Amino acid sequence: QFACGKYIESTVIPEHKSSQSTFDELQDELNRKLRVLIEEKSPNFEKRSFVNKLKDLYISSHIEAKGDEPLLDLMDKFGGWPVLESSQWNESNFNWFESYIKLRQIGVVDNMLISIFVDIDDKNSSKRVLYLDQPSLGLFDRDLLMKGMNDSSVAAYYDLMVKSAVLLGGQQNTAKKQMMEVLEFETLLANVFIEMFEFVT
Numbered sequence: 642q643f644a645c646g647k648y649i650e651s652t653v654i655p656e657h658k659s660s661q662s663t664f665d666e667l668q669d670e671l672n673r674k675l676r677v678l679i680e681e682k683s684p685n686f687e688k689r690s691f692v693n694k695l696k697d698l699y700i701s702s703h704i705e706a707k708g709d710e711p712l713l714d715l716m717d718k719f720g721g722w723p724v725l726e727s728s729q730w731n732e733s734n735f736n737w738f739e740s741y742i743k744l745r746q747i748g749v750v751d752n753m754l755i756s757i758f759v760d761i762d763d764k765n766s767s768k769r770v771l772y773l774d775q776p777s778l779g780l781f782d783r784d785l786l787m788k789g790m791n792d793s794s795v796a797a798y799y800d801l802m803v804k805s806a807v808l809l810g811g812q813q814n815t816a817k818k819q820m821m822e823v824l825e826f827e828t829l830l831a832n833v834f835i836e837m838f839e840f841v842t
Contacts, residue, residue, distance in 0.1 A: 659780050659794065709809055719743065724811040724819045752776035754830075775834050783831040786824075799824050 654661045678692065679699045713725075719740055721728030741753055756774040780786055785794050799820060806816035 659782070659785075659798075713809065715749070722809075724806045724816055725809060726812065726815070727810055776830075778827060778831055778834070783834045786828045786831040789828070795824075 648663070652661055658665070679696050716722045716725075717729060720735055721730035723730040723732070737754070744753075752774075753776055756772075756776045758772050758774075759769050760772055762768040762770040778786065780794065780798055785792055788795060790796050790799065802820040802823065803813070803816045806820060807813055811819075
């Protein structure tokens, strides 16, 4: 209470987030400054600079105009998504380990069922070792998932999952059924998670 009481009392968690910290605030401030930097017009002497090339890429990307096509194309490349009727999903052809490797190779995801990373060895700082850890959950806080659909945060999380599936082309009833299965599976994972991270090397 002495160290963090005032921050807890005065901080409001944004509607689009499940948590808030001083690190989140710093990241938000950095993102705002980067956006201003990228969107402002470059002076003539910056025409050949890296920043200017970044601006050109940002302007030319037309992210909004592309809509959900890049995401759908990516999902099709990995075998589809069963919640979408247009998907070429075939459960017998799916191998989560192979998909995990492919996703890591293109930088789409950093953890699913297992978090794997290389970092400095706690026992010998001159070496780097491979760490295995539990992955992060969609709601981050395992205790929220344990409360189930009676908790407003869990209900909102489920609603977001369903709406996202529908926006990508899924049918409402199918999305509700399959996203509930996803939520139940994530809750099972949360049941076996530990409160504090313990690295296994």
